[in-house]
Amino acid sequence: MLVEKNCSLQPYNTFGIMARAETLVHVRSVKDVQELRAFPPLASQPLFILGGGSNVVLTGDVQGVVVKVEIPGRRLVAETSDAWIVEVGAGENWHDTVAWTLAQGWPGLENLALIPGTVGAAPVQNIGAYGVELQDRFDSLDAIDLATGELFSLDAAQCGFGYRDSVFKHPPVETAEPGRPAWGMGLAGRAVITQVRFRLPKAWKPELGYLELERCAQEAGTGEPTAQQIFDWVCDIRRAKLPDPAVIGNAGSFFKNPTVTPEQCQDIIARDPKIVHYALPDGRIKLAAGWLIDACGWKGKTVGKAAVYEKQALVLVNRGHGTDSVTGGEVMTLAKAIQTSVYERFGIRLEPEPVVV
Incomplete structure (x- = not known):
């Protein structure tokens, strides 16, 4: 666990907004998150979870502790008759992960290519593009309850996915109802996602529900493009109309x-x-x-x-x-x-x- 004081957040948000963190903590493992929670000078302060900084607007300096999630790792954890189950660390770059799954021969995420940010932030926002949302390829995730230190897992239903929405975007609602977790139906500021698992279908078929992709398929003279072709088309489309955050914040x-x-x-x-x-x-x-x-x-x-x-x-x-x-x-x-x-x-x-x- 690396701790920095009075640290600039400009390199950590894709808008390039100048702001500072009173305390910035880099976590690269489950152990780091547990150490953070067990260290009173940090655990007693408000926590703000930061992934790739691609979906945040900083309107001023951030008081308390900014937790920069940098947990690495990609692996195949299971294979069934109909899907590959792939587990990825929350700190991995999203686009690089999409490219990696295709390189392994596991299609399914290609429509989501070139979306900025990290894997751990993807379920929070239920990212989506060109007819596919994260929930369509989601299996489960692991997280740590910052209040109790407990590790827990959630499936798709428990994540409460909606349009650019999930349980991680809503504040906790304390509840004493039997059979329900203490945080109720909200996890904003309460949990750190550590790993995300995806279910990538073996019976894959192209998703061409958007006009731009249909046009690309027509120009290529095919009604059955490969996942790699769709990946390349999505990258070309996004680069043509969206600015690269590395060039324009x-x-x-x-x-x-x-x-x-x-x-x-x-x-x-x-x-x-x-x-x-x-x-x-x-x-x-x-x-x-x-x-x-x-x-x-x-x-x-x-x-x-x-x-x-x-x-x-x-x-x-x-x-x-x-x-x-x-x-x-x-x-x-x-x-x-x-x-x-x-x-x-x-x-x-x-x-x-x-x-x-």
């Missing part, structure tokens, strides 16, 4: 795609026939948040060093660098202005994806 898609009823969608279509929308299995309609923002004229607009990316209105970016970087306040001022604009025109409230600290 950002936190990926800043707003969730909102869902509306068919009636609400028809009302919007009557006013804006070109609105991008997708039907969901439950009958609701998902709207493209980027299209809504673009329609309100925000693409390329700035507030201080914060800007709406000129190639994709769903992404907010850092137009500063180094000591002249964007502030979290500028990012959130821009985000709130966009929310107000979209609500005034469409009557829809956009919800941010990143965690605001």
Whole structure:
């Protein structure tokens, strides 16, 4: 367990926001997490769990203890007649893990290629892209209860996955009900994920439910692309329209795609026939948040060093660098202005994806 005091967090968030941690603790094993909990000067302080920093907006210095999860490891832990079960340490890079599974001949994660962040953060957000969500390939995970020090495992149902949502995004609710854990249905700030296991199907089939992937398949002249082809297409698509955080600071898609009823969608279509929308299995309609923002004229607009990316209105970016970087306040001022604009025109409230600290 490595402990640093008054440490800059700028290298540890993909937005490149300047902020400092009162205490930064690097954990690379279950033992490190247990030592952290057992060390009173640290365990008695508020804890903030940090993975790859790709889904966070820091609006100021972070008091208490920032726990940087860096647990490594990738291995095949089981094989059944219909799936490979792969276990990955929470600190492993997500995209590198996707590429690694394909290199082993275990497809299933290719639609999620090039999503920034770490493996441990993926279940928290229930990451998703191009017709696949993490929950579709999830088996189980291990975590440590920071209040009790106990190790525990959760399956998909216990994780409470939803659209960009999970039990790890909700605060604990203390309960004394028999058969239910003491933390109830919330684990935000209460647990550290240490390992995640994926169930990768042997009866694999390509997921081509998005127009961009269908177009790639048509151009390649195939209706049955390989997993590697889909991986390459997804990487090309994302690189063409999304900025590389190593070059331009950002936190990926800043707003969730909102869902509306068919009636609400028809009302919007009557006013804006070109609105991008997708039907969901439950009958609701998902709207493209980027299209809504673009329609309100925000693409390329700035507030201080914060800007709406000129190639994709769903992404907010850092137009500063180094000591002249964007502030979290500028990012959130821009985000709130966009929310107000979209609500005034469409009557829809956009919800941010990143965690605001």
